Amino acid sequence: MNTFLQLVLNGLGKGAVYALLALGFVVIFKATEVVNFAHGSLVLIGGYMVYATKDALGWPAAAALGIVSAALAALLIERLLIAHARNADVNSLALLTIGVDVIITEEIVRRLRADIPFIGDPYDAQPLQAAGLTVFRTQLVALIVGIVLITAFFLAFRFSSWGVAMRAQAENREAAALMGIRSSRVTATAWLLAGALAGVAVLFMATQDFSGAGLGRGTHAIALIAFPAAILGGLDSTVGAVVGGLIVGLTEALSAQYVSFEFSKSAVFLVMLLILVIRPSGLFGTRELSRV
Amino acid sequence: MSEVTVTPPETEAPPTPAPRRPRNWLKIAGVTLFLVLLVLFPVFTGTDVAYLKAGQYVLIGVVGAVGLTMLVGQAGQLSLATPFFLLVGAVSYAVLAGDSGDSGDLVGLGLPPVVAAVGAVVICGLVGLAFAPVSGRLRGIYLGVASLSLVFLGLYLGQSLDMLSGGTSTGRPPPTFAIFDFRFANTEPAPTILGVAVQKQQRLWYLFLVLAIGAYLLARGAVRSRIGRAWRAVRDNEAAATAMGVHVTRVKAGAFTISSAYAGLAGVMTALWLDLVKPDENEFVGTYSITVAIGYLAMVIIGGLGSIPGAVAGAVLVNGLPQLLTLGATEFGWFADARFGGPSPVLISAFVYGVAVVLVVMFEPGGLAAIGRRLAHVRAARPTRGGDRG
């Protein structure tokens, strides 16, 4: 029972991180209908900036710089590339982000050389023991940070003028434009936000607690797991992203314990397949109507 | 995505099919010359098999990319599962043709290599078909992400079923390919072409060349025929396709199946090329990794989605460039500081194809195929027969 509780807590912590990533995907998708395959490279940019500056600036400043860098990188991708490829359809734009992802990932991996640094200094590798439970501190902090950020996100999404504009745009782009909503600003903000969330997520991903692997190609691969999270929740549902993230985190933690560590990633994808076969648009996704 | 979006005035004269003959002769001459050069390639490279190996690797890419462009470009279904089918193809070949190894801990059926190769392709097709509940129902990007699950599953299965795959530490050797008694290995004496001995690598080059040309012609024919039209109809409008009698689910699942079989053949070729079947240790670097999935997707995008000749061009760029750069590294000492964070062949090629993907999407959605067409028809574009970049 204790093991199980422990797993659930750790799984939820991981799930919170996946939820942050998945939320980024969904926000970008809602704003632009583009599936951002470059999300993993945003994670790497954030992580790399932390690694490169934390000795000089100290961890908190470095972490802030990392988050800002990931956010700016996302903004640059949108402003420089996506916004200028207006005649390409959304599927082509998704392919474009694959190209961007390749370039950024290779460059960061080159810069890291042989290093695979851990960047969760304040909390990493200091397990907490209480009431007979051992919980990874990283996952616990991630869970708390995740809850705070996700709550803040939903409040902003619901009440801020950006949130209203964003939802209007996702509903009907033309109508939103007619109502005076500046599409480009909403879109840019969406990318900026998604980048920032990726920058936060990486602070927990490249740790011994979370993956046992430092920043590198492995981190990029972990970011891919946010895909199933976003997809099984439904690509256009913010609630779906959070639920999807938690499902993925729990699936990974439980299958790693009860089946095998190697199987855990496959398990995540199998759960996604199962859900997609039953509901092709995900748990909370809008079902696509065939209209003629 | 079309290069022709401008509405021509109503009064425009109907396109004249006039000067066809001279251009066709030119084309036939060009193709013949190209084929002769390919056949003579082993003569140019002589005993230096490094170039031959690079060429073989490009041909593997051609087979995989041609299969993928039918799925992605023609049927409009995204797939990142190519490496999974490469793995299934390679392992199936080794299992069907192989023996049980020195210690007897491997499964091997000892079938004739030709049968094993065909069997491996069929198995990949069937595995692709088994994915029909997913591939037939999901659309575009959703399928792309769903197909990513196969890569992870392949990694896990490859690692855990080591009586089939040989395991991640040693792998297993694929049996030498042979057609009846003709073995694709070094023999003494060996036949010669223009004084160059046709040994293992030369033989594999010709084998791969025949396979690639066959795969190309089959795909080209299919794209121009009934099935190709059904693919494009499903891609462009499922409701309209249905109204015209197309069984959308079946056509989508079928396209995935065919693409899987193509990737399976590329997998058999990969096994012969590496002379080793060995599953990867992780999902992000290796022969059957996500990096490879993205590489294949890049070939298809750079070539121009749906274009069969474009897929060939994409394969030359994505698979050929790192090979060429590596050759340059060994021969001329390029990339000496790669180990110290300097550029490496893999890095440079990744940059090149990453940038190429971005540029293609932004400025030339028709890809290299469209650029090629434009160069070939400097005058007003004569639309291709069979339509749609076939």
Next chain:
Amino acid sequence: MTAAPAEIREDVRTLAVDDVTLRFGGITALSEVSFAVRPGTVHALIGPNGAGKSSCFNVISGLYRPTSGRVRLGDTDLTGTSPHRLAALGVGRSFQNIALSPHSTVRDNVLLGRHALTRGGFFSGGLRLPRTVRTERRHVARVEEICAFLGVDDRLDVPVGALPYGVAKRVDIARALAVEPTLLLLDEPAAGLNATETAEMGVTIRDLRDALGISVLLVEHDMGLVMGIADRVSVLDFGRLIADGSPAEVQADPEVIRAYLGTGGEEPE
């Protein structure tokens, strides 16, 4: 496809919409609708916006399954038939917002209509067997004939995306005809066309019925077109059939007048 005098074709059968009700959740889109399209007639389905015309059309073409009621073509029950089988049963349809492949040529697009009339998958197509090529040539010839009938045979090699809207609309109808239908369903054939094009479209619809002897069911907003070419008109309002008769009868029907005036008079769109 020369305009031979209309003969009574035995394979052209009555389309019977029989007591069809369609509900989405709590909303009733169609309520006990019945009418029949007699062989060889041009039959128009009209009604104010939101009257259920499109729903009815989609029930007939198999995209929606009615909550109750049947749709029959001759003795064949279409209600339980998967939509992709309708083409083989002789039902061709065109689309309101041209659902063609923009990058493919006119010929290629219209050839898709031959899908149900032909066989062959990846290998027979891929190997370009002599038999496949011969069959293909025959179908191409027929497609070019159909395109000539629709007046689009001078654009056979042009990608549809490069065509003016009015021409693309005719290509869409050519594709529906390539199915060799006995019943042709036209979803707003005049939508988006200017007055001249609309008039031409009317002539074309009469002509093809006369030449082929098939039935045509069209949903249309343009009253001029409907009253000019239809043999019979069915009127829907709020999901109910309120009139069914000759154009003259329908035009004089007080309930029809009320339906149109009551929802804002002029034809929407």
